[in-house]
Amino acid sequence: MTEGARELMTDIQLSRQQRKRAEKISQLEHVAARMFAERGFEAVGFEDIGATLDLRGPSLYHYFSSKEELFLACIRQSAKEVANRLHAICEAGAEPMETLRALFEEQVIIELRDYPEYVPLFFKLYVPSSEIRMEILSLRRAQAEIFENTVRSAFGLAPHQRLIHQRVALEVAFGALAYLPEWYRPDGELSVDEIAKTMGESLVAQFIKLRCS
Amino acid sequence: MTEGARELMTDIQLSRQQRKRAEKISQLEHVAARMFAERGFEAVGFEDIGATLDLRGPSLYHYFSSKEELFLACIRQSAKEVANRLHAICEAGAEPMETLRALFEEQVIIELRDYPEYVPLFFKLYVPSSEIRMEILSLRRAQAEIFENTVRSAFGLAPHQRLIHQRVALEVAFGALAYLPEWYRPDGELSVDEIAKTMGESLVAQFIKLRCS
Amino acid sequence: MTEGARELMTDIQLSRQQRKRAEKISQLEHVAARMFAERGFEAVGFEDIGATLDLRGPSLYHYFSSKEELFLACIRQSAKEVANRLHAICEAGAEPMETLRALFEEQVIIELRDYPEYVPLFFKLYVPSSEIRMEILSLRRAQAEIFENTVRSAFGLAPHQRLIHQRVALEVAFGALAYLPEWYRPDGELSVDEIAKTMGESLVAQFIKLRCS
Amino acid sequence: MTEGARELMTDIQLSRQQRKRAEKISQLEHVAARMFAERGFEAVGFEDIGATLDLRGPSLYHYFSSKEELFLACIRQSAKEVANRLHAICEAGAEPMETLRALFEEQVIIELRDYPEYVPLFFKLYVPSSEIRMEILSLRRAQAEIFENTVRSAFGLAPHQRLIHQRVALEVAFGALAYLPEWYRPDGELSVDEIAKTMGESLVAQFIKLRCS
DNA sequence: AATGAATGAGTGTTCATTCAT
DNA sequence: AATGAATGAACACTCATTCAT
DSSP: OOHHHHHHHHHHHHHHHHHHHHHHHHHHHHHHHHHHHOOHHHHHHHHHHTTTTTTGGGGGGGGGHHHHHHHHHHHHHHHHHHHHHHHHHHHOOHHHHHHHHHHHHHHHIIIIIIOOHHHIIIIIIOSOOHHHHHHHHHHHHHHHHHHHHHHHHTTTOTTTTTOOOHHHHHHHHHHHHHHHHHOOOTTTSHHHHHHHHHHHHHHHHHHHHHHHO | OOHHHHHHHHHHHHHHHHHHHHHHHHHHHHHHHHHHHHHHTTTTOOOHHHTTTTGGGGGGGGTOHHHHHHHHHHHHHHHHHHHHHHHHHHHOOOOHHHHHHHHHHHHHIIIIIITTTIIIIIIOOOOOHHHHHHHHHHHHHHHHHHHHHHHHHHHHHOSOOOSSHHHHHHHHHHHHHHHHHHOOOSSSOHHHHHHHHHHHHHHHHHHHHHOOO | OOOOHHHHHHHHHHHHHHHHHHHHHHHHHHHHHHHHHHHOOTTOOHHHHHHTTTOGGGGGTTSSSOOOOOOOHHHHOOOOOOOOHHHHHHHTTTOOOHHHHHHHHHHHHHIIIITTTHHIIIOOOOOOOOOOOOOOOOHHHHHHHHHHHHHHHHHHHOOTTTSSSSHHHHHHHHHHHHHHHHHOTTTTSSSSHHHHHHHHHHHHHHHHHHHHH | OHHHHHHHHHHHHHHHHHHHHHHHHHHHHHHHHHHHHHHHHHOOOOHHHTTTTTTOOOGGGGGGHHHHHHHHHHHHHHHHHHHHHHHHHTTTOOOOOHHHHHHHOOOOOOIIIITTTIIIIIOOOOOOEEEEHHHHHHHHHHHHHHHHHHHHHHHHHOOSSOOHHHHHHHHHHHHHHHHHHHOOOTSSSOOOHHHHHHHHHHHHHHHHHHHHH
């Protein structure tokens, strides 16, 4: 084996280790996100989270320096993934009102099918640390802006102009979306896609009406 | 002082005591409801609640047999008060669609002005006990039925008929209402009454549209 | 039983409770002081301390809000008791050099017979909290000043004049005193009183020599 | 490259490795000694110690089989270095009382200038293991004997004769020396050399007086 | 009715140590 | 030789709850 090959192997090994570590961190974040979402921040302990990956509680400190840090990692990861999907729709370049409808539909699908922990994490959880609460608000704000900006371009408003008439319609939409997991039943009459279509239409209708008047 | 008088006084005293007890219980429920709503179930302790009435933690056990019992009392009391106000509107006997609009408006005023703890208590709190979670759902269900029944009579549906087209519109309304405290600011541009009016109109519009089609 | 008697009893009861509490606190402080002195701050746990009074660890939180608080109470109590004894000697009004000798002797007796935990607590313990370390230094400073002031009056120096030639002699004395428990053996050749007498003479000799030269 | 040369190189490499290992051990001992002296045995972790040499905590196990072993190595090394310097003075062959004065002076210089960790390590640290505490006492004893033997020869006493009158004077000296770091300030009025001179004179004075009487 | 005392169960966190790589 | 991973034991601290007074 040549020196070069040896170094290469070391490199591969290192990256394998790093990849394994990153993967474990990601797994832990997902598992933890789900558990936090289901049982609340205080009711979930490191022991519980670790158990799902055959780890004892204290072992998690190899990956996260505290419970709060772990929680922050969870919400940041979730926020990023969701934001990516929404941005992808914005950049598809459809007509603004059509983009808005697509955003609503995508958000429904995200909440009900792909990231069931999203709503609990960002809209239902109480976390003792006010710092974290502020981070949550900040991430929510960022996500809300995706919708707002689309509304702005649908109404031809500059980025710094305040939404006034559209404000309530937007908040109604956010509320309706955040409330989805409260009543959706996987085995109910309405499928996720049907709900997405109906909700999209219903929520966009408010803005169409606003534009007419 | 005669024997009779003494007994009478004792009676009066007793009833005074009982009244005082009932009043203290009610005060505790209100105080606790507000604290639970603000900080979450697990973050509020008996010592904290008691302190607001100059009592030490363990003294609360004279009024509630456990923290869960206290919490149940809180949500039952809150649910009853809110239900009373909504029922009063139903019984005013206005035309159904008009009643629906009034219900939405009243609900806004309840949430934003009169019972700020209502939404957190019923829609945001996580409680470890699944029994309590089910009680919360049951109380929410009862309150939802007030709206549903009004919708039923607006559409001429029998009590046991299932709402289908109206389902989503109702849930959108519930979501929008539950989301109100997330964005309402007392010092913002919109007053409670303005929000109530706008929300009422906006939410009722969905049903009018449904009736037309 | 008359109202007056009842009130009196309540008073007595209350004061009894308070006295009991104060006594328990004092006991705990003494016990803890001894244990801290013997085993160090970090090696002593609440469980250990409590066990000596048939209490479980967490029960101590009824008396001290944290381990550090308990430790502070220990050193403050010890410092006060020792300071009282030294002050009593100063106020006996003997001739300064004689007072100094008496102070040295008293300090020996305090360290070896009455408060064996004094030296470890103030001169040997490491405590993680820098706040506490500063408190220790401050209490040590206060105790050192009792000796310094006596030296000052022996040499006719004003309170704000700096000791120069006497500085080293004083520190030699402090060192010798702090080192006592390292070599004193209760069953050794020298009794506490003999050591006190010899040390007093030996340490005072330095100052007499200084005064002559 | 010939086979022989390769072997030779391996040899050199090995011995280089061994030298490197020994050097690393020595570095670790010094670093650890300083950290233990500053922060106490329990407050210093392998991770902390390793970090100063760009090693992770567990790597130290290649050099020391446990934390206690490392600590033992620290104090043995320190004791040896100090003992060497004191022995050198004894073997200079000066007149005993003069040797004693020189020992005191050397000890001052050791403590204040060359091995600031010496006093904390041997006189202030609490270590949970009683075995180690005994080792510390033993090393202290050995160092004390250097002084004792000099006193013996100054008074013409046989090695096995017990010191009686000189006992207290010696312990005063040890105490004064151990107390030095508590009050010495590098930027104070007295330089290390001045303190050494004054302390030497002052401590030796006790013995001269003893010899006269 | 009120409370001080006490506690048991539980939680987040630290750290020396082991082991596979 | 070095380390990342993992862990068991320990510990400070919290809190709902019980009980005697």
